[in-house]
Amino acid sequence: MRWLLLLGLVAFSESIVKIPLTRVKIMRKTRSEKHMLNNFPKEHTYRLNLTSSPGSNITTHPLRNIKDMLYVGNITIGTPPQEFQVVFDTGSSDLWVSSVFCTSPTCFSHVLFRHLESSTFRPNNKTFIVEYGSGSMKGVVARDTVRIGDLVITDQEFGLSMAHSEFEGMPFDGVLGLNYPKFSFTGGIPIFDNLKNQGAISEPVFAFYLSKSKPEGSVVMFGGVDTSYYQGALHWVPLIQAGDWRVHMDRISMNRQTIACSGSCEALVDTGTSLIQGPRRLVDNILRLIGATPRGSKHYVSCSAVNTLPSIIFTINGFNYPLPAQAYTIKDSSGNCYTSFKENTASASTETWILGDVFLRQYFSVYDRGNDRIGLAQAV
Known part of the structure; x- marks a missing residue:
């Protein structure tokens, strides 16, 4: 994320999990036919899961239209689950959310993670700082259960914000990074890598469909590709x-x-x-x-x-x-x-x-x- 411009396992065998996203407005060698997706399974060591929508195990979250132009979706953290609206971001690698540790005024307009209310919470006490294009975030690292639709990741390392800078008016509670591990500021194993490692997805693939003119319909899908998009x-x-x-x-x-x-x-x-x-x-x-x-x-x-x-x-x-x-x-x-x-x-x-x-x-x-x-x- 170059910040937003202006800024337990439920295992699925051969399944796709789709997470709806919400659009939010904020001030932030050609391959031959044999390389097309429909021939992908012949050429690679794992079988890419293809579906044309219904008929596959698909988990969908309700959409909420906040305004226009940034894409967010819901996840939960903790036991019992606490729900957060986050940006699914291929430009960063860490998961972090706002927390009760945060002292910045901007934090109080967001849902805050309350660690004392989660029986699966484990502190780490390691701190980290993330610098974005139009602000920064300082946080502390912890572990807990994270759910993305029907996918459950146990003992996931994530960040709890302690201070924000220049994030006034940002209509989301945190960020879920989908980049490679080397870009992790917390030093932990990112969400997608844990989905692979814990066997929650059948193939190491995710995909995005972002709606053009309506707030509904956007999805991020894990473990395969829905060809209807x-x-x-x-x-x-x-x-x-x-x-x-x-x-x-x-x-x-x-x-x-x-x-x-x-x-x-x-x-x-x-x-x-x-x-x-x-x-x-x-x-x-x-x-x-x-x-x-x-x-x-x-x-x-x-x-x-x-x-x-x-x-x-x-x-x-x-x-x-x-x-x-x-x-x-x-x-x-x-x-x-x-x-x-x-x-x-x-x-x-x-x-x-x-x-x-x-x-x-x-x-x-x-x-x-x-x-x-x-x-x-x-x-x-």
Whole structure:
């Protein structure tokens, strides 16, 4: 998560668990046909669980629409269970929630974990700090039972917040990281790794579907892929290296002209980031080409011109992923349209882009830890 821009085991054999997410608005080499998903089981050591919706063991949580644009879902921690609304984030690796230990005023607008009310709680006393793009969190590490739908992870290490900085108005209680273990600030085994290790899922795969225009319907699924959420082929992209959901991107183009990422660059696929971030100079060039004008912290275009603006095409591993103007512009509460491109302030030795929810609403994404790759397909 590059923070959100503006920011017991119930074992399933050959099953998929889907966790509904809620949209929240906050101020944050092409493969041949033989490599498509329907032939995946022939080529790999484990069998990818495929289903077309009903008929498989699927756990679904009720949705709650908070506002617009960030995706959250419910989990529980402790015995008896205490429920929290968290961001499922491929950009970070730790689970943490707000707690009664927190002294920051912002904590009291969230659900707080009450450790004395959980019979399975175990303290650790180790502290940690997480720095995000627009704030920080200091916490203490503990262990307890965590439930994600029908999946139960016992003795899971997680963080309890003690202090927050710059997180006013964030409408969630914590973060559930789905990145690789090396990015864990708590030093513990992340949730997804424990799901694998404890046999709660049959395959080391999870996937996201993020709804485009309605608060309902978004899901994160574990242990397999529901093919009803995408159309056409699922194209696989190898990671630059195992340990981060980062891939090579060939170029970014518009009207058949390369406008960024000439000569290739890197792209981080991040469900915990709302918009699309890139180097300032290149973002400014894109904004100029589409005629966006600054107003405060955002850049606006005429809503009447959105249907005439060109698509911006992200070419990844030889395959084009167009993003139409209707996807890269967002209408605010006043009825004005602003763009979804934002400067990435993090320093990097190579040109790096963060493909957040604006991109992932268009493209269903699969995260394959067994083969260290990401699958992308046109979302329905």
